[in-house]
Amino acid sequence: MSNLDHGKFTRVTTLFHSLLGLDVFLLFFTGYAIMFNDELWWMLTLMGGASGVTAIHRITGIGLVALVIFWITLQLISSTGRSNFSKILPAKGDIDAFIQDIQFVLGRADERHPSARQFAGYKADEVPLLSYIGKGVVFIFSIELTLLAISGLLIWSKTGLAAMFQTKAAAMAFVTFHGLLGVIMLMGVMFHIFEHGMHPAFYPVETKAFIPRSMVPEHHGDDDEEPDTTGIERLSLSPSWRTVSTIFGAMTVIGIVSVLIGSIFDEGYPVPRELAIGGGPASILLTIGINLGMVVLGVGLVLSMYGNVLRIRWEQQLERDERPAAADGGEPQTDGGQPEADDAESEH
Amino acid sequence: MTNTEDLPEVNGYSRVSVLVSAVVGLAVAALALFWAQGFRLGYESLYRVNPSVEGGGIGSDWVFGNTIPALDFLIALIHAADVILGAFILVMVFIHWAAFQRLADQMREPGESASEAVAADGGSPTHSDGQGGDST
Known part of the structure; x- marks a missing residue:
């Protein structure tokens, strides 16, 4: 048997995740077509110029407000949501998992910690709801989305901003603040796409965010057999993984570094704090780098859609399996990992 | 299955x-x-x-x-947060990249048969289509 990572998301969460992802990607594409205008001029033109981009940004911004409020309300009024609060709080295991990840990379640990969760081994109940990275994502993205929504609405409402700040220049500081704040999330999302797209066992996309937990078995072998390893040695590596993960990893690093450098020069809008004509260095390398970062986001969008296609295919397979009494042998697998045959055997 | x-x-x-x-x-x-x-x-x-x-x-x-120093400070603060968190995110990318390489090394190479694997288990992954469950 192999002890694959277990689904943890409910159906509502998987749908919310996909909608939030789509909304945030559109906000990134439109927002950074403005902020990194020197480098992403083509994107701005493609989306209908200044008026088109700002219109899409505002529509998706309102969509973000709706999604965020929906999620906060759901977590507060449902018992499932309230019971999750304690599970997202940082714990000692998270620090241990971070340290063990470094040890794992250095060859001083044989496995990743359960709190690293990706192919952590152990049974579903022993694996925490969120990995230490997952908790970081929840915390940083929650703070970011809240501040971005508030500052975005203030920028939108000129009268609201004018009531607070008496000069236009001061009001425009909010545009700068808004754009710079989003850079953290932009970099985080690039890492998020790499982390969940390039795991060798789940490549090209980890399905746990797309296939609800109710549709994923919690074990794949004899009930009597206690899992003592992750079983990863029984999976075959996808032929394209080494090439694709190397290229995509490089693109992720270049993308993160480029938007970080770009954010230092392009403060919020094409106008830096100290006036510089053109809004920053029109460096060809920076242009290529920031555009590569946008490609990374584009790949994330495609993988999100692919994850949903996999969910539909898995649903159809479950329906087919329900009709005849005998199961036909298959795993909720992505293309990257090929599960072992005895998974099927043990079920018979 | x-x-x-x-x-x-x-x-x-x-x-x-x-x-x-x-x-x-x-x-x-x-x-x-x-x-x-x-x-x-x-x-x-x-x-x-x-x-x-x-x-x-x-x-x-x-x-x-900008005549309001607090806003200026906020922007400087966000710049610092961008750089610090950006560096941290890069560290996390490299850790995961390296961890994925190690995990990949533990997996079977493409086309490698079960008999060549360290822990042979009787499966026939060479004929698998990624869906598994090809056993008898």
């Missing part, structure tokens, strides 16, 4: 709580839209943000300078 009886019992969100949350979310979004947009269209041209690609831009307003 998975029999459907192996699927776990999951305490998900009730339909009512999802519905109530959706209504609240949409209502707040509508209120936000009403507040941000308003009905005073005259104000829309005020402080209009125009990307420089089509002329305009906000640079001329910036010349007057």
Whole structure:
């Protein structure tokens, strides 16, 4: 048997995740077509110029407000949501998992910690709801989305901003603040796409965010057999993984570094704090780098859609399996990992 | 393969709580839209943000300078947060990249048969299509 990572998301969460992802990607594409205008001029033109981009940004911004409020309300009024609060709080295991990840990379640990969760081994109940990275994502993205929504609405409402700040220049500081704040999330999302797209066992996309937990078995072998390893040695590596993960990893690093450098020069809008004509260095390398970062986001969008296609295919397979009494042998697998045959055997 | 009886019992969100949350979310979004947009269209041209690609831009307003030090400090703070968190995110990318390489080394190479594997288990992964379950 192999002890694959277990689904943890409910159906509502998987749908919310996909909608939030789509909304945030559109906000990134439109927002950074403005902020990194020197480098992403083509994107701005493609989306209908200044008026088109700002219109899409505002529509998706309102969509973000709706999604965020929906999620906060759901977590507060449902018992499932309230019971999750304690599970997202940082714990000692998270620090241990971070340290063990470094040890794992250095060859001083044989496995990743359960709190690293990706192919952590152990049974579903022993694996925490969120990995230490997952908790970081929840915390940083929650703070970011809240501040971005508030500052975005203030920028939108000129009268609201004018009531607070008496000069236009001061009001425009909010545009700068808004754009710079989003850079953290932009970099985080690039890492998020790499982390969940390039795991060798789940490549090209980890399905746990797309296939609800109710549709994923919690074990794949004899009930009597206690899992003592992750079983990863029984999976075959996808032929394209080494090439694709190397290229995509490089693109992720270049993308993160480029938007970080770009954010230092392009403060919020094409106008830096100290006036510089053109809004920053029109460096060809920076242009290529920031555009590569946008490609990374584009790949994330495609993988999100692919994850949903996999969910539909898995649903159809479950329906087919329900009709005849005998199961036909298959795993909720992505293309990257090929599960072992005895998974099927043990079920018979 | 998975029999459907192996699927776990999951305490998900009730339909009512999802519905109530959706209504609240949409209502707040509508209120936000009403507040941000308003009905005073005259104000829309005020402080209009125009990307420089089509002329305009906000640079001329910036010349007057930001007279509120707190906002200036906030921007400096966010710059610092960008750099610090950016460096941390890069570290996490490299850790995961390296961890993925190690995990990949533990897996079977493409086309490697079960008999060549360290822990042979009787499967025949060479004929697998990625769906598994090709055993007899």
